[in-house]
Amino acid sequence: MIELYLSPECPFCRKVERATAELGLIEGTDFSVIDASPGSVGRMTVKNLGGRSMVPFLVDGDSRMYESDDIIAYLKERTGT
Numbered sequence: 773m774i775e776l777y778l779s780p781e782c783p784f785c786r787k788v789e790r791a792t793a794e795l796g797l798i799e800g801t802d803f804s805v806i807d808a809s810p811g812s813v814g815r816m817t818v819k820n821l822g823g824r825s826m827v828p829f830l831v832d833g834d835s836r837m838y839e840s841d842d843i844i845a846y847l848k849e850r851t852g853t
């Protein structure tokens with residue numbers, strides 16, 4: 773399943789969340805959200821998997837990306853919308 777690492781204070785994360793809603797994606801079915809607040813275990817995972825401590829961060833199998841626009845484009849492509 774697509775994993776989205778997001779942080780509450782991050783406006784780029786809100787943008788990705790809005791896109792998931794607009795695309796009709798369902799959390800728990802189409803994607804999962806991992807809290808990546810500063811200092812959290814999730815943020816450490818982001819750094820370990822991608823090399824940077826930045827959110828939003830998407831993991832889908834071998835695909836990993838940080839840019840919110842890239843993430844939204846990827847979600848659109850994966851969901852055929």
Ligand SMILES: N[C@@H](CCC(=O)N[C@@H](CS)C(=O)NCC(=O)O)C(=O)O
Pocket residue numbers: 781782783784785825826827828838839840841
């Ligand atoms: N260009 C990126 C910006 C992402 C960004 O600046 N994220 C901030 C939180 S809102 C962050 O993680 N900053 C920590 C860092 O850059 O190390 C995007 O569009 O997603």
